[in-house]
Amino acid sequence: MPSKVSEDEVGKDVVDAQGDQVGIVSAVKHGTAHVDPEPGITDKIRTTLGWEDTDEEDYPLQEEAIDTITDDEIRLESGL
Numbered sequence: 001m002p003s004k005v006s007e008d009e010v011g012k013d014v015v016d017a018q019g020d021q022v023g024i025v026s027a028v029k030h031g032t033a034h035v036d037p038e039p040g041i042t043d044k045i046r047t048t049l050g051w052e053d054t055d056e057e058d059y060p061l062q063e064e065a066i067d068t069i070t071d072d073e074i075r076l077e078s079g080l
Helices: 041-048
Strands: 013-015 021-029 032-036 059-061 066-069 073-076
Touching: none
Parallel strands: 013 073
Antiparallel strands: 013 021, 021 032, 032 059, 066 073
């Protein structure tokens, strides 16, 4: 079972089970990470500075889809 999603995850890469990046965590709202699948340089700077921002292209990441959370990334379960 992965750790709970917290504000510390903002800016982390989200990778699939093979290690391929699928986006970055743009915000955490009510314990749910929101992922920007196509972050631009502005998005990366915002998250690096800790400025949360979501838009209609971001999607919520269900906790059941998370395999592990490390200092650098959120790795998704295989088979998704």
